Amino acid sequence: MSSEIVNPTPTRAVERTSAQVQPGSSILNKLPDIVAIAVLSVGALIMLLPFLWMFATSLRPIQESFRLPPAWFPTEFHFETYAAVFDSSVPLLAFASNSIKVTFFVTLGQLVTCSMAGYAFARLRFPFRNALFLLLLASLMVPGQVTIIPVFIIMRQLKLVDNHLSIILPFLTSAFGVFLLRQFFLTLPQDLIDAAKIDGAGPWTTFLRVAIPLAGPSLAALTIITFNNTWNNYFYPLIFLNTWEKMTLPLGITALRGYMASNSASVIMAAVTLAILPVLLVFLIGQRWFIAGITRTGIKG
Amino acid sequence: MAQRSIKQRGSTAWLSKESQREALAGYLFILPTFIGYTAFIIGPILAAIGFSLTSYDILSPPEFVGLENYTNLLTDPRLQKVYLNTIYFTVVAVSLNVGIGLLLAVLINRHMPSFLKYIFRTAYFFPVLVALSYCSIIWQYLYQKDTGIINYYLSYLNVDAIPWLSSPQYVMPSIILMDVWKNSGFAMLVFLAGLQNIPQDYFEAAELDGANRWQLFRYVTLPLISPTLFFNVIIYMIGALQVFDSIVVLTQGGPGDGSRSIVMYIYENAFQLFQMGYASAVAITLFIIIMLLTLVQFRVGQAWVHYE
Numbered sequence: 001m002s003s004e005i006v007n008p009t010p011t012r013a014v015e016r017t018s019a020q021v022q023p024g025s026s027i028l029n030k031l032p033d034i035v036a037i038a039v040l041s042v043g044a045l046i047m048l049l050p051f052l053w054m055f056a057t058s059l060r061p062i063q064e065s066f067r068l069p070p071a072w073f074p075t076e077f078h079f080e081t082y083a084a085v086f087d088s089s090v091p092l093l094a095f096a097s098n099s100i101k102v103t104f105f106v107t108l109g110q111l112v113t114c115s116m117a118g119y120a121f122a123r124l125r126f127p128f129r130n131a132l133f134l135l136l137l138a139s140l141m142v143p144g145q146v147t148i149i150p151v152f153i154i155m156r157q158l159k160l161v162d163n164h165l166s167i168i169l170p171f172l173t174s175a176f177g178v179f180l181l182r183q184f185f186l187t188l189p190q191d192l193i194d195a196a197k198i199d200g201a202g203p204w205t206t207f208l209r210v211a212i213p214l215a216g217p218s219l220a221a222l223t224i225i226t227f228n229n230t231w232n233n234y235f236y237p238l239i240f241l242n243t244w245e246k247m248t249l250p251l252g253i254t255a256l257r258g259y260m261a262s263n264s265a266s267v268i269m270a271a272v273t274l275a276i277l278p279v280l281l282v283f284l285i286g287q288r289w290f291i292a293g294i295t296r297t298g299i300k301g
Numbered sequence: 302m303a304q305r306s307i308k309q310r311g312s313t314a315w316l317s318k319e320s321q322r323e324a325l326a327g328y329l330f331i332l333p334t335f336i337g338y339t340a341f342i343i344g345p346i347l348a349a350i351g352f353s354l355t356s357y358d359i360l361s362p363p364e365f366v367g368l369e370n371y372t373n374l375l376t377d378p379r380l381q382k383v384y385l386n387t388i389y390f391t392v393v394a395v396s397l398n399v400g401i402g403l404l405l406a407v408l409i410n411r412h413m414p415s416f417l418k419y420i421f422r423t424a425y426f427f428p429v430l431v432a433l434s435y436c437s438i439i440w441q442y443l444y445q446k447d448t449g450i451i452n453y454y455l456s457y458l459n460v461d462a463i464p465w466l467s468s469p470q471y472v473m474p475s476i477i478l479m480d481v482w483k484n485s486g487f488a489m490l491v492f493l494a495g496l497q498n499i500p501q502d503y504f505e506a507a508e509l510d511g512a513n514r515w516q517l518f519r520y521v522t523l524p525l526i527s528p529t530l531f532f533n534v535i536i537y538m539i540g541a542l543q544v545f546d547s548i549v550v551l552t553q554g555g556p557g558d559g560s561r562s563i564v565m566y567i568y569e570n571a572f573q574l575f576q577m578g579y580a581s582a583v584a585i586t587l588f589i590i591i592m593l594l595t596l597v598q599f600r601v602g603q604a605w606v607h608y609e
Contacts (some may be wrong), residue, residue, distance in 0.1 A: 036408040037417060043405070044424035047482065050439050051427075053450065057442075070450040117334040125320065126327035136334070139342045141595050143543050145567050146584040149577055150348035151341060153359070173337040203326035232432035234546045239572055250434040254550055257438055265442055272435045279430050287423070294490055 051276075058082070058269035065265035081270040090259060092271060094245055095252035102164055102248060103230040109172035110226045111219060117173070118181025119207050123193060133182075139175045144235065152239060166240040167248075171230065177222050180293060184218035185211060221293025224286045231279065249275045346588075353581035363578065370582035379558055380566065380583065387563040389473055390480075391541040397481045399533050402488020407518070409489070410496045422493070426486040433483065437550035440479045441466070444551070466552050469559040476547055476560055483547075484540075488533045495529030496522070527606045535598055542591055563587055 052072055057065060061078050085092055120126070121133045155166040188211060196206040212219075237251040247255065253271050283290065353370055357363035374380055409421050428436060443451050444465035452462045465475040499522065507521050523530075545564040548554060554561035554569075563583065571580035 033412050036411045037413055040405070040408050040417075040421050044421055047424050047428060047486075050436070050443060050482075051431075053443070054439050066448040068448070068450070068453050070453065113333040113337065116330040120327045120330035124323050124327035124330060126324035129327065132331065132335075136338060139338060141539065141592055142342055142346060143539070143564075143584070143587055143591055145543065145545075145564050146349050146581075146588045147342055147345035149352060149571050149581050149584065150345035152571075153348075153577070154340075154345075156359070170337070170341040173334040175338075178334060203323055203330075207330070228430055232430075232434075234432065234434045234549075238549075239568075250432045254434050254438065268438065269442075272438055276431055276435060279432075280427075283427065283430050291422075291426075291490060291494075294487070294494075 054269045054276075055273055057266050058273045060266045062264055062266050065267075065269075078266075081266045082274070084264075084267045085271045085274065088256075088267070090252065090256045091244055092252065092256075092274070095247050095249045096275075098164065098246060099231060099249040102168055103227055105168045106171045106230045107223055107226045109168070110174055110177045111222060113173035114177030114222060115181050115212065115215065115219065116207070117178045118183075119185050119211055121178065122182045122185035123188070123211070124203055136175050136178060140179075148236070148239060155240065161240055162242050162246050164241075164246065167233070167236045170236070174226070177226065180222055180225075181215065181218055184215055188214065217289055217292060220286060220289035224282060224290045225293055227282060228279065228290075349581045349584060352578055353585050355578045357577040358575045359577055360575075366578065370579050373579065374582060374586065379561075382558045383561045383563050383566040386473065386558070386561060387542060387544065390477060390544055390562065391538060393473075394477045394480045394484075394541050394544075395534060395537040397477065398485045398537050399488050399530070401481060401485040402533065403492050403530070405485065405489040406492030406496055407522075409493060422490070425489050428483045429486045429490075431483075433546040434550050436479065436483050437547045440482075441551050444475055467556055469556055472552055472556065472560045476544075476551060479551070480541075480544070480547060484537070488537065491529050491533055492526060495526040499525045524607045528608055531598070531602050531606045535595060538594060538598070539591055542587065542594075 049072075053070060056072055057070070058081055059077050059079070060067075060081070061076070062081060062084065117136075121129060151170055152161070155161050155163075160166040160169075192210060193206055196210045201209065232250060233248070234250045234254070237248045241247050241251060244252070244255075253268070253275055256271060257268050352363060354365060354367060355363035356366045356369075405421075405425055409418055409425075443449050446452060446462050446464050446467065449465070451465070452460075455463065463471060465471050503521050503525070504517060507517055512520065543564050544562045545568070548560050548562050548565060552560045554565050564587070567580050567584050567587070570576045570583065
């Protein structure tokens, strides 16, 4: 009330009159919002409970992994589960470094190839441009399982099975990434590109000096999406990698579960917690770009 | 617009040195992508079609058998089972993921403090980022019949221990439940962006005309987010037809073939039984189904999707 006296703007006056016409309507109007918040809060808790259980269990003594009632919040801090993860004969650090290596090269490769192709499809004129772009987009419909058998046979011929190249090479470019960056490069003002042309810049210079410096947010979106997909990939590593030393994290941790005694849930949860941590960090840092990337392709879809 | 630029181009000099240079640059720019595309998509698709006409165990050279693999498909009782499982999963999981995603987006889009919006958005979206294999490991423990916490809490409600993953009756719903928990956040995010793109005037105009909440949703919101709805259905459908990671980790396809998906069946035939020819034929059927469903969606979509 006091704020109304200090700052009696016309809109407030309107609000007040409508409130007077329908007494109590402000609470009634707000009620659906409150119900929505309550429903969403319960739902959000359900979303997070499995992770909370994972973390709390990872800190339980190994013998008590399964004791009920379950732990939701860590009461004791038994980091021996984390030590057990590293001490076990399963080379978790090797999994992690393999995952980092594969993710790094795939992400770097996609940034280069997708930004070049995306720029060409958006801004360079050449015969059959649209036909080639449609052909590329059509590949989004091709399930990876159709191509994997021939790809496996190729990799076997090249003696690349159980080599990280077998899960890097097929992912060095992506139709999704080309599409994402093309959508961005289409929004660049034509004047900017014309100005570079008048200054005598060729396509390469314009691309590197004008377009790429402006593409930061889109490149960040592609980086985060590709990082996540590669970091989490299970299907390709499952088929191509078969020795412990070469495995990536999702494959190695899934294998670890079969390898450990079945009563050591807390050790496995410790391993999963460690593997999820980088994803959480990357997401909290890059959420803005991640969401922008998804929604930009989604709305235009 | 487009016509004019074509005319300009045509009348000035399509064959001028500058245009040639630009076209050459264009091809060079897309070259790396098309090398990868040819080597890992186009080539393999053609090869898969070829392999599907052979009997091939990888060790000895492929032997041409004509359409035998395809005629065998028709009488393979396991194939029917895995296709039924996959279709069941796809229909239910896509409906629930998209439906719940839309519901969440509509709720989050209501009037509330922005920090709450941020927390909800993050909480619902986070599982999308975590590898499906990790989520499945966690949920496998939650689903345990005797030691799992879901049954533990249900026992307070006097519900007998449910064999979530070991009974043919519960196994598919259990896999779907986890999938919806993990994936509905993606639809939510896309819908939220769609909802925020609707100009507020539309609602105000409809309200002035006396529309109630349901009418607002049905006649204003829904048509305006139909492109997003369409996008979500297609993306989820393509993904669901390829369900693999979660089932491998949760049940390995069991009990029996109770939860085996079509991709697991391809994997088993190709990489465990080394029947590359038959596996390729199954994979081609999946490809054709995905392509047909996507094309049908696009055709049907023309009727109900409103682009501005």
